[in-house]
Amino acid sequence: MYDCSTLSIVPPCLPGETTLKPALKLLLSRLSQPDDAEQAASFGRWWFDMQSKQWIVSMGAAELLDVDMGLHHSLASTFAQVIHDDVALLTSALATDPTLPIKCEFRIINETAGLRWLRLISVPQQLLKQGVLAGVLVDITATKHAALRERFSFESTQFLVGSYSLGEAITKVIRLVCETLGWEWGAYWSLEQEQMGANKLICRYYWDSTNDKLAPFTQNSLTTHIPTGAGLVGSVWSTARPNWVEDMVNDHSFLRRKSALACGLKSGYAFPVSYVTADGRRHSPGVMEFFSCLSRQKEAQLPNLSATIGTLVAQTVQRLEQQAHIRQLAQIDDLTSLTNRNHFHQLLDAACLNASVSNTNFGVLFVDLDRFKPINDAFGHEAGNVVLREFAQRLRKITADNGEVGRLGGDEFAILMTKKVSIAQLKVLAERVLQAANQPFSFGDRELSVSASVGISVFPEHGWTSAELMRTADAAMYRSKKNGRNALSFFSDDNGENQEKQSSLVKQLTMETELHRALVNNEFFLEYQPVFDSAGTRMVAIEALIRWRRANGDIVLPDIFIPIAEQSRLIMQIGRWVVKQACKDLALLQQAGFDDLQVNINMAVPEFVSPSLPEELMVIIEACGLASHHLCLELTEGLVMKQPEKVIPVMRTLRQYGFKISLDDFGMGHSSLSRLKTLPISSLKIDRSFTKGLPEDRGDCAIVRTILDLGRHMHFTVVAEGVETDAQLVFLRQFGCTLIQGFVISRPKPLQELLAYLPLKT
Numbered sequence: 001m002y003d004c005s006t007l008s009i010v011p012p013c014l015p016g017e018t019t020l021k022p023a024l025k026l027l028l029s030r031l032s033q034p035d036d037a038e039q040a041a042s043f044g045r046w047w048f049d050m051q052s053k054q055w056i057v058s059m060g061a062a063e064l065l066d067v068d069m070g071l072h073h074s075l076a077s078t079f080a081q082v083i084h085d086d087v088a089l090l091t092s093a094l095a096t097d098p099t100l101p102i103k104c105e106f107r108i109i110n111e112t113a114g115l116r117w118l119r120l121i122s123v124p125q126q127l128l129k130q131g132v133l134a135g136v137l138v139d140i141t142a143t144k145h146a147a148l149r150e151r152f153s154f155e156s157t158q159f160l161v162g163s164y165s166l167g168e169a170i171t172k173v174i175r176l177v178c179e180t181l182g183w184e185w186g187a188y189w190s191l192e193q194e195q196m197g198a199n200k201l202i203c204r205y206y207w208d209s210t211n212d213k214l215a216p217f218t219q220n221s222l223t224t225h226i227p228t229g230a231g232l233v234g235s236v237w238s239t240a241r242p243n244w245v246e247d248m249v250n251d252h253s254f255l256r257r258k259s260a261l262a263c264g265l266k267s268g269y270a271f272p273v274s275y276v277t278a279d280g281r282r283h284s285p286g287v288m289e290f291f292s293c294l295s296r297q298k299e300a301q302l303p304n305l306s307a308t309i310g311t312l313v314a315q316t317v318q319r320l321e322q323q324a325h326i327r328q329l330a331q332i333d334d335l336t337s338l339t340n341r342n343h344f345h346q347l348l349d350a351a352c353l354n355a356s357v358s359n360t361n362f363g364v365l366f367v368d369l370d371r372f373k374p375i376n377d378a379f380g381h382e383a384g385n386v387v388l389r390e391f392a393q394r395l396r397k398i399t400a401d402n403g404e405v406g407r408l409g410g411d412e413f414a415i416l417m418t419k420k421v422s423i424a425q426l427k428v429l430a431e432r433v434l435q436a437a438n439q440p441f442s443f444g445d446r447e448l449s450v451s452a453s454v455g456i457s458v459f460p461e462h463g464w465t466s467a468e469l470m471r472t473a474d475a476a477m478y479r480s481k482k483n484g485r486n487a488l489s490f491f492s493d494d495n496g497e498n499q500e501k502q503s504s505l506v507k508q509l510t511m512e513t514e515l516h517r518a519l520v521n522n523e524f525f526l527e528y529q530p531v532f533d534s535a536g537t538r539m540v541a542i543e544a545l546i547r548w549r550r551a552n553g554d555i556v557l558p559d560i561f562i563p564i565a566e567q568s569r570l571i572m573q574i575g576r577w578v579v580k581q582a583c584k585d586l587a588l589l590q591q592a593g594f595d596d597l598q599v600n601i602n603m604a605v606p607e608f609v610s611p612s613l614p615e616e617l618m619v620i621i622e623a624c625g626l627a628s629h630h631l632c633l634e635l636t637e638g639l640v641m642k643q644p645e646k647v648i649p650v651m652r653t654l655r656q657y658g659f660k661i662s663l664d665d666f667g668m669g670h671s672s673l674s675r676l677k678t679l680p681i682s683s684l685k686i687d688r689s690f691t692k693g694l695p696e697d698r699g700d701c702a703i704v705r706t707i708l709d710l711g712r713h714m715h716f717t718v719v720a721e722g723v724e725t726d727a728q729l730v731f732l733r734q735f736g737c738t739l740i741q742g743f744v745i746s747r748p749k750p751l752q753e754l755l756a757y758l759p760l761k762t
Contacts, residue, residue, distance in 0.1 A: 020071070021130055024049060024056060031058055031069055046078075046120070048133040050098060061137045064118055066108060081108040083115075093120070098133055105140065109294065115182055115301060117144040145304050148180065166320050167205050170313060174207040174288070177309065181302055183290040185214050185265070187221060188273070188313075189233050190286035200225040201233050201287065213263065217291075220259035231255035232270050236287045242271035242306055246295065265291045271306035275314040285317040326706055333407040334699035335385060336392035342689075344406030348416055348466035355459050362417050363426040366455040366473035367395070367433055369411040370485040375448055383443045384411075387450060394436040398429065414470070423458070423490070430454045430488040438486070451486035453477050462491045511561060512568045514550070519573060524548055526581055527748040530757065531600070531719060531741045534733045539757045541632065542589075543600040543741065544582040545748050546574070562604075571604045579617065583624040583631070585751050590626075593758055600632045600662065605639050609646040614653045628658030632683070636665045640679065648679065655680040662719070666707060677714065684711050688722025691742070695731040705735050712736065 020028065027047060035058060038044055044061025048054075054071060055078040062069035065081060072078040079090060086106035093104035102122035109115045122135040155176055174186035187206035191199055203221045208214050229238040232254055236243050245254050245268040248261060254268075270289035276282050288310065290302060331343035339347065348364065355362055369391065376384040388411065395405045395413060403417040415433070417426065437452035455477025463469040472491040480487040518524060528542035548556040565571040579601055586599045607613065621628060633654065640647050640663070651661055662683040663676075686707050693700030704720070711718035720732050723742030732740060746757075 020052075020054075021049065021132065023130060024054075024132065027056055028071060031056070034059060042139055044137040046135055046137055048094070050131045050133060057137075064108075064116075064137050064139055079106075079108075083107045083109055090120070094133075098128065102133070102135065109182070116141040141301070145301050148301065149305055149308055151180075166317065169316055171205045171207055173309065173313060174205065174290075175209075177290060177302065177305075178207060178209050181290075181305075183292050183302070184209050185217065186288065186290040188286055188288050189226070189237070191228075191237075191284075192225075200227055201237055202226075204286070214265070214291075217256065217259045217263045217265060220256045224256060226255060232268060233287050233289060236270045236272055236289075237284055240272045240274050240282060240284060242269065242303065244269050260291065264293050266295045267292050269302055269306070271303075271310050273310045273313045273317065275311070275318050283318070285314060285321075288313065322706075326703070329699055329703045329706070332699075334697065336389055336407050338392050338396070338413070339404055339406035341406065341408045344404070344408065344414055344416070345466050345470070347404055347406075348469065351416060351418060352459060352464065352466055352469070356464070360420050361461070362419070362459050363421055363429075364417070364457050364459075364469045364473045365415040365426070365430055365433065366457075366470065366477040367413040367415065367437075368453050368477055368481070369437060370451040370453055370481070372411040372450055375450065379443060379446070379448070383448065386443050387441045387448055390441050391437065391450075394439075395433065398432050398436060414473070426456050426458070426490075427488065430456055434486060434488065453480035453485050454488040455480060455491065456488065457491045508564055508567075511564050512570065515561060515565055515568070515570050515574075518548055518550075519570075519577065521551070523550060524574070524577060525750075526578065526585065527750055528585075528599075528754055529741060529748040530746045530754070531739055532745050534729075534738050534740055536740070536745050539594070539597065539754075540739060541598045541600055542586075542754065543634070544578055544585075544602075546578055566604055566606070569606060572606055575604060575607045576616075579631075580620055583620055583626055586630060587624045587626060588751070589754060590630075592755055596630075598630045598632050598660065600634050602634045602664065603639075605642070608633075608635060608639060608650060609643055611650060611653075613650055614657050614659070617654070617659065618657060629660060632660035632662050634662045634664040634685065637663060641675070644675070651680045655682075662717075681716065683717035683719060686718065686720045686737075688742075691720050691722045691728055691732070692724075694728040701731070704732070704737075708735050708737055 024047060035045075038058060038060030042060075044064050045058040046061050047056040053075070054073055055075070056071050057065060057067065057069060057078060059069045065079065067078060067080055075090065075094075079087065082090065083106070089104055089106055093102050096102065102120065104120045105117060106120070107115055107117055117140045119138045119140045120135060121138065122133055125134045128134075170188045174188065177183060178186050185206070185208050187203050189201045190204050192202045202225055206218060206221065208218055226234045228234050232243060232245055245251050248254055248257055248266055248268070251257065254260065260268075268289055268291040270287055272284055273286045273288055274282055274284040288306075331340060332338070333340040351362055354360075369387070372384065372387065375387060388407075392405070392407065392413070395415065399405055399415055399417075402419050402421075403415050406414045406416070408414055415429070417429070421429075433454055434452055437450055440447040440449055442448075455473045455475065457463060457469045457473040457476060459469060462472040476489040476491040480489040483489070525547050527545045527547055529545060530539045531541040531543065532539055546558055546562075548558075548561055550556065562571070565574055582599045582601055586597065589597055610616075617631065618628070621631060635647070635651075640651075654661060660682040661680065662685055663679065663681050664685045665687040666684040684707060686704055690700045690703050690707075694704060695701060708718055710716075717739060718737060719739040719741055720737050721741045723729055723732065723740050723744050725744060728742075729740060729744050
């Protein structure tokens with residue numbers, strides 16, 4: 001019916017300037033009087049002459065459209081403020097059959113009111129017989145804002161709680177704001193401490209919708225460091241209150257005014273990203289800001305959404321900070337701030353894998369301080385700690401960016417040279433380590449002296465795995481000690497290593513044969529370590545622990561035969577024996593009166609990647625008359641993270657069948673929080689390496705409290721294992737750990753001795 005693109009905008013006509021239908025002339029004469037109904041209900045009326053293509057808009061409609069009231073010669077004149085992309089919607093709506101209802105939504109934008117949504121609706125009336133359409137115009141901005149807030153909450157949450165990095169997530173949110181709300185440029189600023197302790201805000205992430213039209217402003221923003229309290233960003237950060245730059249031409253307090261004016265920017269809006277910590281303090285990670293080429297006033301919709309966006313971003317920053325803190329506690333040695341033993345071995349594992357793929361080599365140095373124990377004995381542990389901390393800093397300075405330094409425990413250190421190095425370079429590094437140890441250490445007014453023994457191994461000549469490399473480097477270090485200390489040694493096969501390897505292989509093959517025989521001769525048996533409530537009055541669960549008694553009566557520890565069973569795939573048969581025997585014993589215990597007792601069983605990698613595991617377990621428990629929720633399978637973090645694509649589907653099926661799943665050795669640094677929240681588990685088990693240091697070790701205390709809080713908020717049951725002292729038990733009770741496993745309450749016991757706990761079960 002009507003093509004807006006062919007029309008030019010014509011000023012509206014006054015009554016009498018053109019020929020109108022009598023009915024329209026009458027309408028036009030009445031429009032000069034205010035309409036109380038329009039003002040009360042915030043709507044406007046319109047009429048459209050289908051023959052002359054002329055429009056009449058009432059006072060209410062004119063205010064909504066930001067045009068003059070009265071007669072307009074064209075669609076282009078009537079809807080001059082409509083966003084260009086929405087003009088086609090109007091044209092299409094008016095081109096339909098005039099007897100059918102018309103309903104169209106579009107956006108208008110102007111210098112004072114910003115962006116608003118309007119809805120045009122036709123209404124049945126008598127003038128249609130004279131070729132005149134009539135209807136109302138309604139402002140639906142408030143409704144759109146509510147829907148927009150809901151959409152932002154959903155889409156922003158998807159970005160911010162997903163597996164993105166902080167930079168990726170925030171950049172996606174900035175782009176979402178710009179594209180949805182019509183802003184041309186957005187950025188996120190955060191605090192950075194500069195030299196001399198000065199705190200300034202820097203532009204971390206930004207997004208530009210103009211294809212580099214705003215490049216000068218972007219460059220200015222990236223190179224400007226804003227003092228807290230200065231300019232738009234600094235004032236918003238310091239006051240934690242949003243603010244506008246409404247007139248960049250005259251606002252000389254805006255620090256990037258020249259580049260903004262050069263790029264045609266006219267207004268900006270900034271708001272804080274902040275959250276309140278558990279102790280009631282406000283933490284402000286940063287500020288978000290957005291700029292427009294229009295003079296966007298406070299009626300724009302961004303202020304209505306800024307609180308939601310700022311809160312979501314702040315929660316993400318807080319979550320990532322907590323995740324980084326937990327990771328640091330699990331990876332960093334508390335005394336020296338070096339990489340701890342567990343994380344160093346993880347880094348060494350990764351280095352072995354990378355070197356195998358790239359066919360390169362690297363070196364490992366094992367460092368042990370000589371004459372360190374006499375310092376502790378003579379001057380106390382504080383003196384020893386001073387030596388360890390200072391020596392750690394010297395090692396860090398020596399390696400710089402070429403390697404990773406770890407403290408293995410006590411006075412033992414290790415250096416992983418991550419870049420390809422020659423034998424000569426490794427020797428030079430080891431000599432520098434010796435020199436660093438020989439320099440005196442100051443303790444008060446005393447000078448303390450030590451030396452070091454260094455052993456060196458090289459991948460792959462001296463080992464293909466982290467365990468082999470550390471063993472060979474350790475052997476080389478002991479050779480240095482035997483040769484008088486304060487020396488370095490490379491590992492060499494001349495020390496009988498080949499003979500040792502051959503002997504080890506013979507022992508492994510022999511034990512595999514014995515394990516086969518043990519299964520046939522029923523030489524395995526189970527002991528159970530109880531899990532009690534924190535009061536120690538009720539036995540909640542038992543963990544099945546396999547033992548091996550040879551025919552001659554000797555007991556073989558699981559640490560010796562389980563790794564060999566895993567290598568030979570015998571672990572599958574042994575694992576099924578454990579499940580069947582544990583379920584039989586649990587049935588006997590339940591018959592004796594332990595009605596709701598559950599049994600916890602450790603699972604190995606080959607067992608848990610089998611898709612048939614859930615069905616096999618159902619057959620076993622049904623044969624024993626047990627419910628599935630009485631069986632809890634314990635997996636280590638490492639098992640889940642190594643093959644998540646195979647393990648997690650099996651986990652989900654097991655949970656659907658009603659089995660419980662516990663994440664064992666939690667806190668060892670294998671899993672991320674983003675992965676943890678998707679795992680179908682029912683409980684966490686705090687590793688004994690963390691409970692061991694309670695309550696003296698600050699790092700262990702912090703990790704344990706963090707895991708307890710995490711379990712509480714994610715509705716996981718948390719079990720602390722390896723609890724051996726009353727002090728550890730008191731600490732765990734104090735911070736809300738409800739389930740305890742360890743020698744302080746009970747050592748592992750055979751089935752018959754568990755019946756002694758029967759009076760305590762209630």
